[in-house]
Amino acid sequence: MKNQERSLRHESRLNQMLSRVRDRHFRLTPQRMAILQILANSEEHPTVEDIYQQVKTRFPTTSLATVYKTIALLKELDEVLELGFPDGSNRYDGNRPYPHPHAICTKCKKIMDPEISSVDELSEEMRQKTGYTISFHRLDFFGLCPECQDKP
């Protein structure tokens, strides 16, 4: 079943995050634990504000700064993928913390992970033709999601 796979992946991701945090001897505060859980469990590429609102339901005194700092920590550990946008906003993927393509709805801002052919061949072609040493990439497809195509 699809949902079960997902649950397993989420649990696995949380454990991975937790061990990385512990290995580096960072403290595992309740706020941090909550943020890690949210990132490990979400498939929606949440914004900082999304995460903030969710954390506050469990720990109402949590500061926005704590969310930013925990995300910075996870970035340092390579345990979250940050998708920065030109308007200054960010979206986060805690499930697949490595570069991968995204489909972005220009209307409702939903972001999904498509299962698509790898772009590693393009990366290799790039290296050969430009002489650059490619360390990472970013591939976004913009358009309308099925839901937004229906309601005009």
Place this chain on the structure above:
Amino acid sequence: MKNQERSLRHESRLNQMLSRVRDRHFRLTPQRMAILQILANSEEHPTVEDIYQQVKTRFPTTSLATVYKTIALLKELDEVLELGFPDGSNRYDGNRPYPHPHAICTKCKKIMDPEISSVDELSEEMRQKTGYTISFHRLDFFGLCPECQDKP
């Protein structure tokens, strides 16, 4: 000769920009002409500040706002490609005003246009697998350019 090709393309691009501006009955002021020339002639994906500094050598009283407004005009006419970055900065390509891959040096910030296999097949695969109607994309490869690889 490579440089000659480039000159021809630049001239062609400038003419294309000019006719679009005229067709829509926008006024062709000296400042606008200067900015169009800079964008048509540059291969370096200049920043707004780059353009501003160049324009000021010919028209010292030019305001930064005029540069922004002219770029906004060209975007409306689909005559310039804007590459927005998460830090809020932008780079512009007046030569190829349509989505195409870029190689970005993470050290010196140089951006180049690689001649690479098209990503249209990926776009099509995307459409089929996600149900999104893809209208444009963005593909960036990050790494070190040949020059920056040498000097550590």
Place this chain on the structure above:
DNA sequence: TCCTTTGCAGATAACGGTTATCAAGAAATA
């Protein structure tokens, strides 16, 4: 040519998500 209308240039204030800063509190260490 004069007058009216419209568009553009230049200057500057406002914007907003992120980052930096700092005091207070909590956890590790001895």
Place this chain on the structure above:
DNA sequence: TATTTCTTGATAACCGTTATCTGCAAAGGA
């Protein structure tokens, strides 16, 4: 328990972009 280090929460600062406003200049009509 005392001391050190880390973390939280609150808030100021950041900075390229965007919005706003005023004065000027180019079109267009009579």
